[in-house]
Amino acid sequence: MRITLKNLAEKSGLSIGAISRALRDDPLIAKKTREKIRALAEEMNYIPDNLGRGLQSRHSRLIGLLISNIHDSFYAQTIQGIGEMAAAHGYGIVIGITGDDPQKEIHQLKLFLEKRVDGIILSNYQPQTVIYLDVLRRQLPLAVCDFETFSPEVPDVMVDDVGAMRMLTAHLLGLGHVRLxxxxxxxxxxxxxxxxxxxxAQKTGIAPPICCSNQNDLESALHSDASPTAVLGYSDFHAVQVKHVAERHGLIVPTQLSITGFDNMDFAAWPEFALTTIDQPKIELGSRAVELIFEQINSKKQMMPVRFPPxxxxxxxxxxxxxxxQNQNPVRI
Structure with a gap:
């Protein structure tokens, strides 16, 4: 049975109002009485009705987090940062998992509204969801974490993707690679x-990298006369996929094909991968996303995007x- 204020009142002989004020540490209630009520509440395993409090204060002390999955260790570390920062402010998080399905995204967003969350952090979103999100941003604080925002009025926090990828490309060009x-x-x-x-690449007169949408595209590129000598992976996971495809084709990594990743996941440092990559401060990204929510709650003004240096x-x-x-002619523009 759930213990209520009424149960505490009956046990102590005080009114429900007095019990409520004592638990809120109201100075109008004598200190000894407050201590007595808190001890009684602990003895009876009383848990405050935060939903009821939220209806009165208009704050649920909950933040919604929309993510595509939870098996990705990148998300695990980001969630850690979000959870720790939320807890530091006396808040909890509610997680909605979408599997990159637009309908599930909208469903989870509606559930967040039903739970009266005080803000929502988006770690990803589908283009089909943007219209709904554009309406939602007018109702409560939103922030985007590790993904570019859909609106200049919604702040995002991420590593400088453009600077990071230019840094990786410059690294490969500096090694002498001209076919990417x-x-x-x-x-x-x-x-x-x-x-x-x-x-x-074009800044140095080299043709743009071959753009592969899937593994079939990569296999075709590796079979071509001007096959790449280096591949830029969108993420560390994609870099590992590239390595597997290359090895199936009999290529030796990195001697015959250099590969870069992005994220610096734990496995990127394993000897079998030893990936050159961009380090993302995953916990800090999550923490900063929560701060963007609180800044909007407290100031009601538009927040600026946050970019971590790569x-x-x-x-x-x-x-x-x-x-x-190296002796083969590079593709120049």
């Missing part, structure tokens, strides 16, 4: 990273191209 590929073009963030890599981590997955490949 990008894997895989799976969403708008991937498109932005590809465009940054293309811009960096950090290049060089490991053994990138080396200069073989001399036989």
């Amino acid at each position: 590929a990008f894997c895989f073009l799976i969403n708008s963030n991937a498109k932005k990273r590809y465009e940054a890599a293309a811009c960096e 950090r290049l981590v060089v490991r053994n997955s990138t080396v200069p191209p073989q001399s036989s490949n």
Whole structure:
């Protein structure tokens, strides 16, 4: 049976109002009485009705978090940052898992509204959901974490993707690679990273990387006469996929094909991968997203986007191209 204020009142002989004020540490209630009531509440395992409090204060002390999955360790670390920062402010988080399904996204967003969350953090969203989100942003604070925002009025927090991808591309060009590929073009963030890599390559007179949307595209590129000597992976997971495809084709990584990742997941440092990658401060990204929510709650003013500077981590997955490949003519523009 759930213990209520009424049960505490009956046990103590005080009114429900006095019990409520004592638990809120109201100075109008004598200190000894407050201590007595708190001890009684603990003895009877009383749990405050935060929903009821929320209806009175118009704050549920909950933040909704919309993510596509929870098996990705990147999300696990981001959630840790979100949870720790929310708890530091006396808040909890409610997680909605969408599987990148637009209908599930809208369903979860509606559930967040039913739970009267005080703000929502989006770690991803589908283009079909943007119309609904644009309406939602007028009702409560929103923030986007590790993904580019859908509206200039909704702040986002992420690593400088453009600077990071240009840094990776410059690293490969500096090693002597002149034929690059990008894997895989799976969403708008991937498109932005590809465009940054293309811009960096063109700056030095090299043709843009071959853009691969899937493994079939990569296999075709590896079979071509001007096959790439280095591949830029959209993420560390995609870099591992590239490695598996390359090895199926008999290529030796990194001697015959250098590979870069993005995120610096724990496995990126394992000897079998040793990925050159961009380190993302995952916990800090989550923490900052929560701060953006609270800044909106407290100030009601538009927040500016937050960009963390990229950090290049060089490991053994990138080396200069073989001399036989270096002598082949690069594709120039």
